Amino acid sequence: MSVSGSVKFLIVDDASFMRIVLKDILISHSLASQIYEAGDGLAAVETYKKFKPDVVTMDVNMPKADGIQALKSILGINPRAKVVMVTAVEQKHVIQDAMKSGARDYIIKPFDRPNVSLVINRVIRSR
Amino acid sequence: MSENSKYRELFVQEALEHVENLSQNLLKYEEDPNSKELVDNLFRSAHSLKGMAATMDYNQILEICKSIEEIFDRFRQNEEKITVETGNVLFYGIDLIKQLVQDEKKTIDLQEFLNYLKDPNSFQVDIELRSVSQKTSPIVRVRMDNLDAIMNLVGEMMISKIRLEQNVHLHMSDETREIVTNLGSLITELQHKMMHIRLVPIDQMFNRFSRMIRDISSSLGKEIKLEMNGSGIELDRSVLDAIGDPLLHMLRNSVDHGIETPDVRKAVGKPEVGTIRLRAIRKGNKVEIQVTDDGRGMDLESIKSKAIEKNIVTQDQVEKMSDEDVICLIGTPGLSTAKEVTEISGRGVGMDVVMTQVRNFGGHVKILTEKGMGTTIILTMPLSLAIIGGLVANIGDQKFILPLSSIFTTLTIDRNEILYAHGKEMVKLGDQIIPILRTSAILGINPVIETSENDQVHIVVVEKNEKYYGLIVDSLEKEQEIVVKKIDNSFGGSDAFTDASILSDGRVALILEPSILI
Numbered sequence: 001m002s003v004s005g006s007v008k009f010l011i012v013d014d015a016s017f018m019r020i021v022l023k024d025i026l027i028s029h030s031l032a033s034q035i036y037e038a039g040d041g042l043a044a045v046e047t048y049k050k051f052k053p054d055v056v057t058m059d060v061n062m063p064k065a066d067g068i069q070a071l072k073s074i075l076g077i078n079p080r081a082k083v084v085m086v087t088a089v090e091q092k093h094v095i096q097d098a099m100k101s102g103a104r105d106y107i108i109k110p111f112d113r114p115n116v117s118l119v120i121n122r123v124i125r126s127r
Numbered sequence: 128m129s130e131n132s133k134y135r136e137l138f139v140q141e142a143l144e145h146v147e148n149l150s151q152n153l154l155k156y157e158e159d160p161n162s163k164e165l166v167d168n169l170f171r172s173a174h175s176l177k178g179m180a181a182t183m184d185y186n187q188i189l190e191i192c193k194s195i196e197e198i199f200d201r202f203r204q205n206e207e208k209i210t211v212e213t214g215n216v217l218f219y220g221i222d223l224i225k226q227l228v229q230d231e232k233k234t235i236d237l238q239e240f241l242n243y244l245k246d247p248n249s250f251q252v253d254i255e256l257r258s259v260s261q262k263t264s265p266i267v268r269v270r271m272d273n274l275d276a277i278m279n280l281v282g283e284m285m286i287s288k289i290r291l292e293q294n295v296h297l298h299m300s301d302e303t304r305e306i307v308t309n310l311g312s313l314i315t316e317l318q319h320k321m322m323h324i325r326l327v328p329i330d331q332m333f334n335r336f337s338r339m340i341r342d343i344s345s346s347l348g349k350e351i352k353l354e355m356n357g358s359g360i361e362l363d364r365s366v367l368d369a370i371g372d373p374l375l376h377m378l379r380n381s382v383d384h385g386i387e388t389p390d391v392r393k394a395v396g397k398p399e400v401g402t403i404r405l406r407a408i409r410k411g412n413k414v415e416i417q418v419t420d421d422g423r424g425m426d427l428e429s430i431k432s433k434a435i436e437k438n439i440v441t442q443d444q445v446e447k448m449s450d451e452d453v454i455c456l457i458g459t460p461g462l463s464t465a466k467e468v469t470e471i472s473g474r475g476v477g478m479d480v481v482m483t484q485v486r487n488f489g490g491h492v493k494i495l496t497e498k499g500m501g502t503t504i505i506l507t508m509p510l511s512l513a514i515i516g517g518l519v520a521n522i523g524d525q526k527f528i529l530p531l532s533s534i535f536t537t538l539t540i541d542r543n544e545i546l547y548a549h550g551k552e553m554v555k556l557g558d559q560i561i562p563i564l565r566t567s568a569i570l571g572i573n574p575v576i577e578t579s580e581n582d583q584v585h586i587v588v589v590e591k592n593e594k595y596y597g598l599i600v601d602s603l604e605k606e607q608e609i610v611v612k613k614i615d616n617s618f619g620g621s622d623a624f625t626d627a628s629i630l631s632d633g634r635v636a637l638i639l640e641p642s643i644l645i
Contacts, residue, residue: 006544015175017141020605021134021182027539034538051557061174088178110181 006033007124010053012044012070013086014062021111022057022086029117031124041065045073048081055123056083057107060094068098075102082123131183135231137605138183139312142228145176149221156202157214163203170199176224188227190237194244195220212247219243219250229312232305271364274325281318282610286629288314318610322511325364329407329414330357332367336378340403343382350400351386360407360414363511369488370416370508373481377418377504378403380478385422385502395499397421409510413532416506425496427453434459454494455592458482486642489515489532491590507532517609517638519630520587520600523572527600527639528609528628529587534641535595537603538586545584554597556588563597569644574601589641596645611638 009032013019019037026032036051038044042064048056056074060067067085074081085098085106095106104123107116149172156165177192195217201207223235243250292307299307333355344351386392386401393399404419427450434440434456445453457478482492490508509515509532516531538556545563546553552563563586567574586597609628626638 006541014171015141015179016606017134017137017179018175018182020137033541033544036536061171063168063171088174088181109178110184 007031007055008034008036008051008053010036010038010044010047010051010056012038012041012056012062012067013059014039015059018059018086018109022116025111025113025116026120029113029120031117031120041067041070041073044070045077048074049077052078054082055120056081057086058083058103059086060091060098068094068101071098071101071103082126084119084123134183138179139228140608142176142179142188143225143312143315145172145179146221146225146228148172149176149224150218153214153217153221157209157211160202160209166199166202170196170203173199185227185231187235187237188224191220191224191227191240194241198244210247212250213244216240216243216247216250230305230308232301269324274321274364278321278325278610279612281314281321282612282629284314285318285610289629322363325511326361327364327367328357329360329362329367329416330355332371332374333357333405333407336375336405339375340378340382343379344386347382348388349382349386350389351382352400352402353405354402355405357407358409360409362414362508366414366488366508366511370485370490370506373484373506374405374416374418376478376481377506378405381418381420381422381502385420385424387423410507413507414510416508417503418506419501419503421501424498424500424502425454425457425494427496427498430454430456451593454496457494458492458592486640489530489640491532515609515611515638516606517628518587518606519604519636520566520585520639521602521604522567522570522600523574525572526604526630526634526636528630528636529639529641530609531606533589535588535590538588538597539583540586542582542584554586556595556597559595561588561595561597563599564644566598566600566644587641589645591642591645598641598644609638 009026011019011022011026013022016039019039023035023037026035034053036047036053038047040063044056044058045065047053058067058071062070065073071083071085074083079102082104083102085095085103086109087094087098087106088109098106104126105119107119149169152165152168152172156162156169159165173192173196177189177196180186180188180192198207198213198217202209207213220240223240227233227235288307288310292311337353337355340351340353381403386403387395387397389399392401402421404417406417406419408415408417430453431445431448435442435445439456439459440448448456459479478492478494485492485506485508488508490506493505493507494502495505496502509530517528518531518534518537520527520529538554540554544554546555546560548560552565553560554563555561565574585600585603587600587603588595588597590596611626612628627635628638630636
């Protein structure tokens with residue numbers, strides 16, 4: 001199932017704990033070749049501009065710009081950017097908003113490893 | 128559970144930060160219930176903590192966070208206003224979270240808490256205790272070396288605790304384990320309290336400067352207004368001491384060489400009174416101190432000719448240099464000597480001394496200048512020198528600590544992604560190609576043998592003089608708080624190492640300042 005090749009990731013989450021958990025999942029499923037990290041929405045947009053990662057995982061609740069704002073800014077830079085939202089279970093309306101705004105998919109906290117791998121694989125392959 | 132246990136330490140560390148943030152901001156929010164910023168912050172902290180607890184399978188923490196997050200959301204939507212009674216229950220909830228974070232085996236009466244939250248009037252708080260704790264406490268003066276001694280003892284305690292853990296590791300009963308865990312969190316808390324004691328408001332230092340500026344400017348026949356804003360930032364005393372001299376030097380430069388005399392200023396259409404702005408801004412675990420003047424700016428031509436005269440660069444090289452490159456020359460040792468500071472009309476002399484000192488303390492200097500418009504110098508320093516954020520890197524069979532303040536980012540790439548140009552190894556970083564260096568070779572350590580072609584390469588990217596460099600290490604461990612211990616350098620060790628720390632496994636690791644290797 002794993003996608004080989006060089007896929008660059010940007011993990012956006014204000015909790016370094018969550019970033020590390022997600023990073024471990026990406027690495028253990030051989031999904032990523034390079035991983036960048038950002039701790040808030042503004043840093044996410046800056047890092048995106050600089051490194052043009054292939055896939056972005058975006059937490060919703062963050063200081064400075066929140067995930068939805070950052071999603072919109074990134075799509076403003078590159079309308080084809082692949083952004084996957086990361087949300088808590090009960091935030092259905094947020095997911096709907098994000099998908100309408102152009103997010104490719106979403107994953108839910110706490111992470112279900114096989115599902116994360118499935119979603120990320122799908123997004124990597126999508127055009 | 129076993130899957131998650133490796134994240135436990137990281138979880139505790141970050142969760143306690145959220146707990147601290149929640150209680151401090153809840154106190155502030157009680158006083159300022161209209162602040163959208165505070166309630167947003169409270170909501171976000173509860174929400175983040177909830178996600179973390181869910182990942183760790185800590186259901187009690189999850190449930191408390193969920194319930195207080197809902198309350199914060201109601202405050203946020205203006206559906207409910209905070210009352211003293213609700214505040215009491217929320218503080219109680221935060222205390223419960225703290226206990227549960229510190230002791231993963233603890234069980235609490237969750238239903239009781241949820242009932243209190245529904246009916247805050249039913250909750251009895253020890254009123255006396257809270258009203259006392261909210262009073263400002265009297266101040267005692269303490270000698271810095273006494274604080275340092277206690278700080279050192281706390282460090283030693285941490286090491287003893289680690290050794291204890293390892294010694295009893297194999298035959299530890301649940302009860303012993305609980306006591307050791309509890310001891311660990313107590314020591315961590317003690318360490319945080321100690322750090323807090325060492326903090327001094329930056330304004331205290333800024334205020335010292337105003338008299339000096341006034342005196343020098345009047346002796347030079349200049350009129351200068353000094354605007355200062357410390358933004359209420361508090362710095363560790365040792366950082367404050369470290370930047371005192373460099374800041375003084377920078378301000379003197381501004382007064383002496385930057386700001387023009389009133390008649391000159393009038394002639395070029397500037398206000399006769401010059402302005403120097405001194406500002407501190409907090410950026411994460413760093414503080415940025417900006418010194419801005421509206422003077423004549425640096426004379427790049429005179430820096431160029433000085434550099435040629437001192438054989439630092441050749442005429443040919445200078446002609447190819449951008450303005451930024453020329454500004455970087457200021458940091459070259461030997462460009463000037465202190466004696467020449469007052470003799471040269473241009474600015475930017477003696478700055479190499481400033482830059483070296485700032486760099487020695489893990490800081491960073493950036494200079495922006497425009498001819499005729501003025502100069503801005505930005506000093507970036509870590510908030511604390513006693514405890515720093517560090518990344519543990521394995522190089523060969525040794526462990527080194529890289530200060531987070533020196534790291535731009537880290538990369539993990541496949542070995543076949545390394546590029547070669549002119550016999551040097553390079554790697555792609557975004558749109559740029561940056562050189563990479565084998566840290567093991569520089570330090571003279573045998574690296575781990577490269578086993579398969581598919582091996583991953585770990586690279587720490589650092590910035591020096593606006594350029595990025597990659598340092599290859601064998602592997603990276605997680606970020607952690609590091610208690611810095613000074614090394615007695617009298618045995619003639621390398622300049623690259625002046626500090627060390629003790630890792631959680633009890634091993635001593637040297638703190639490696641990466642810019643020195645480049």
